[in-house]
Amino acid sequence: MEWRNLPTALLFIAPASIGYAVFLLWPTLRGIYLSFTDTTAFNAGELVGLENYQRMFADGVFLDSFRVTLYYVLLNIGLQTVLALVVAVLMHRLTQSLVIRGLLLTPYLVSNVVAAMLFLMLLDYQLGFVNAVIDTLGLDRLMFFGSQDLVIPTIAFVNVWRHLGYTALLIFAGLQTIPDNLYEAGRMDGASELTMFRRLTLPLLRPYLGLVLIVTVIGSFQVFDTVSVATQGGPANASNVIQYYIYEVAFSRSYDFGYASAMSVALLVVLAAVSILQFRLTRANTNDMA
């Protein structure tokens, strides 16, 4: 390392680190501090110790919103990862077309809010296109956003639709690191596509899948826009996911920033734990290719 390069290095690092400090580090520390206070939207508040955390574990709505969020993450990530893997492998093995790759990514270019509005219209019970089709087929209309049983699967599906292409591309990038000669060797040995997928693709893709999972799971836990636009947590709290509940507490229910911060910290802890666990389980930092 040449020390005379240090000033230049710092100059290059500065934009990112200032951004990191201002928009990530400081809010996080500040949020953690606020979680130990009774700060409201209008008042600075004082330290109250663990009161907000005690309240959290006694708050049925909070516990329920955690359950709802977990259910959402399971559905969202489960469906999304399987489909994205299939799409990525198809792209890898069948076509290298840039046009198709571009098309796959289009839903991701639509903002979450617009996607939610779009599906709100498409899936409307009375006036939606999808229910018109269901009706024509002689089946019973479905309350996609209006029924407590369907609302979370519906929101999960909307977000799978939006993120599928993006996730598939991430996996596809991982697939491209697998050398072609391995598949050639596989074919020489008479392995079918399915066997090669199981014996070659999956094991060699593990570190990439691991990282993709960590990133998508974190994003999935933080689902907010779709809920805010399409259901506002309803019907009867059936889609009251954790981020939406935090927002409600801070900005419309009780303006209670202290309690909202405590819940945010709880989410942070859970996400950190889940990420570390995933990292360990998928051994995302090691590669079998070496």
Added chain:
Amino acid sequence: MRKSLKTALAGSVVLVLAACGSGGSGTGGDSATGEISYWLWDSNQVPAYQACATAFTEANPEITVKIEQFGWEDYWTKVTAGFVGGSGPDVFVDHLSKYGEFAQQGQVIDLDELIERDSVDTSVYAEGLLDPWVGPEGGTYGMPKDFDTTAFFYNTAMLEEAGITAEELWAADWNPSDGGTFEDIVARLTVDTNGVRGNEPGFDPSSIAVYGLGLNPHYEETGQMQWANFTGTLDWDYLESNPWGTQYNLDDPEFQETIGWFYGLADKGYAPASGVFSEETLTQIGSGQVAMGTNGSWATNSFQALDGIDVGIAPGPVGESGARGSIYNGVADSINAGSDKQDAAWEWVKFLGSTDCQDLVAEQAIVFPSIPSSSDKALAAFEAAGVDVSAFFSYLEDDNRTFLPPITLQAGEVNALAKTALENIALGNADPSSLTQVNEQINALLAD
């Protein structure tokens, strides 16, 4: 999912800014000059208040008014964020169910001193419109601007097809056990997919072509858009004293019976189940799948504008007490305590609450101004446009009843609790008697 991450970040940034920016109450500008911002939530009213703003600037050339409009949900988020970040409007349209918290937290200013200083005559407002704007600890936090009541909008062609006259609908009575003649009318207006009406043998409540009564997806402690026209005929009120009561009466058996009756209409096939319609009765009636539905006087113009559907307006039915009932909701203008143009803001608020502005608003025939002489003009303007709005005024007649929406502190939390409880009843997850427990929860909250 990067987008949601950004949202989360934005959220935490707001939280931080919030913590930094709070506590800064405005000191008030010296002179009444400059541009002030005025926020409202009803897009229909923008032209009317733009007319006021133009007239105001003509009279006060040194002050201009910039009007901004946001939909109801976004509106309160933006107002709150404005208080917190110090970037809110100078003057904004305030709501009875919201202002208590703002007043208590010192976010809107007490107008008493200014009213006294400028000898503003507050007796010009219709009776009962100013009183609810007196805060929990005294002080006046809003200048009345217009009022609304709710009634039943109906598709006149469907009423005729069912062989029901408008007089019959006006004369309808109601009780919580069998719904009275009002429920009969709703039944007759309901048609199943085989063309059988709700009062005829062979009616299939599981397959409906036209619902007799619509259901607004607004589950609120006020019941304004759902059941308030019914509970309003009972010997019942939301609170032991309104405004600023601390004891809700959701445990009252007759109230719970009414709630059960109201949401039970869906089981009979007379009303759509919760979730069938995601939009309010305006869209429901517009779709031709609903014959009649509750809405507020503010929506009159939107109903008249429905394409190909002629809409009439009837008041809520007469209850066992012999009276009709409706929420009598007054909207007012409040001044943001954080505004640095307090004097200019006050001049504008004074103008908004004067006959000069209210007459201009009346001409547009959109809402009923709070000054009787102006609301008479609005009535005339509605009549000139061929719209009979007498249903909304019927509650003000001697035998009938108007009442305030429940005004308490902690309104956001109360609303969230009541909303979930009511929705659970409508969805069939809970019995109306579950409101007793929710009532205890709410009262415990208000007792703090």
